[in-house]
Amino acid sequence: xxxxxxxxxxxxxxxxxxxxxxxxxxxxxxxxxxxxxxxxxxxxxxxxxxxxxxxxxxxxxxxxxxxxxxxxxxxxxxxxxxxxxxxxxxxxxxxxxxxxxxxxxxxxxxxxxxxxxxxxxxxxxxxxxxxxxxxxxxxxxxxxxxxxxxxxxxxxxxxxxxxxxxxxxxxxxxx
Numbered sequence: 001x002x003x004x005x006x007x008x009x010x011x012x013x014x015x016x017x018x019x020x021x022x023x024x025x026x027x028x029x030x031x032x033x034x035x036x037x038x039x040x041x042x043x044x045x046x047x048x049x050x051x052x053x054x055x056x057x058x059x060x061x062x063x064x065x066x067x068x069x070x071x072x073x074x075x076x077x078x079x080x081x082x083x084x085x086x087x088x089x090x091x092x093x094x095x096x097x098x099x100x101x102x103x104x105x106x107x108x109x110x111x112x113x114x115x116x117x118x119x120x121x122x123x124x125x126x127x128x129x130x131x132x133x134x135x136x137x138x139x140x141x142x143x144x145x146x147x148x149x150x151x152x153x154x155x156x157x158x159x160x161x162x163x164x165x166x167x168x169x170x171x172x173x174x175x
Contacts, residue, residue, distance in 0.1 A: 061137035
């Protein structure tokens with residue numbers, strides 16, 4: 001298992017503070033050359049903060065994906081009688097965990113769709129929000145070379161909240 005969601009958030013907060021401190025220091029140096037570099041220094045730290053935020057979003061989403069896949073395997077392997085919907089999905093893909101799709105835009109059988117079939121209506125809302133964030137996860141992981149839809153743009157706090165909500169609905173530990 002990876003790091004905790006709390007660790008990722010603490011890392012983000014401390015890294016953001018470090019960037020702000022370094023930027024203040026870089027802009028405060030009394031050097032005539034520094035005046036010419038003032039805009040470049042600001043630009044560098046704006047870009048550094050944006051990159052940190054994108055990496056933390058990917059970390060949150062990747063951690064959630066890993067936890068959900070791991071939970072699926074545990075439920076099928078250790079508690080099949082308690083999780084018949086997961087067993088049916090697993091059997092459909094010839095009893096191979098690596099063949100079971102995680103998500104599907106078309107609503108085809110997958111781990112996320114199976115979760116939708118077993119949670120209450122409020123839980124489905126959280127899973128739908130999580131599914132929308134998966135476009136962001138793919139964009140972050142696969143090159144960032146296409147435009148995201150407006151519904152896939154999230155702040156770091158939004159991604160954290162979405163991940164915590166979906167893991168809570170699925171009764172998966174966030175620690």
